[in-house]
């Protein structure tokens with residue numbers, strides 16, 4: 001447990017702390033319903049998701065769908081930094097051809113070009129781009145052709 005988590009737990013159990021109550025948006029296609037959640041800091045995300053998630057295989061995105069980051073586990077303590085959590089189904093999507101929309105490039109928080117890497121996997125510049133990828137998966141989520149770009153970014157990296 002890191003310092004942030006210890007603080008969140010402290011606030012959660014300190015009944016006199018007026019800031020302990022927190023609101024955030026919980027949404028996504030893996031949930032029965034989307035809602036604004038009122039909770040205390042220090043609550044574990046897994047507790048909140050019990051009985052709310054309708055599928056077994058899902059991905060949690062902290063923050064917005066375009067600029068958010070994927071968290072690896074539901075073992076996550078809610079604190080005041082949480083504004084929105086999206087719970088998205090891991091669907092077996094069939095990819096179609098790239099339509100050159102540029103969404104993967106425009107939305108990459110690392111200002112990388114996953115489309116270039118997809119097309120030029122053996123080029124030196126592609127390897128350089130791969131080494132800078134933070135694995136956030138945003139490019140895959142925004143791609144209208146459902147190409148798993150982040151998988152290509154991770155391959156051989």
Ligand code: SF4
Pocket residue numbers: 107108109110111112113114132133134135136137138139140149150153
């Ligand atoms: S997974 Fe890598 S390439 Fe894709 S959006 Fe995130 S940082 Fe950019």
Ligand code: SF4
Pocket residue numbers: 097098099100101102103104105115142143144145146147149
């Ligand atoms: S987001 Fe998908 S369809 Fe658009 S340019 Fe990138 S790879 Fe092609």
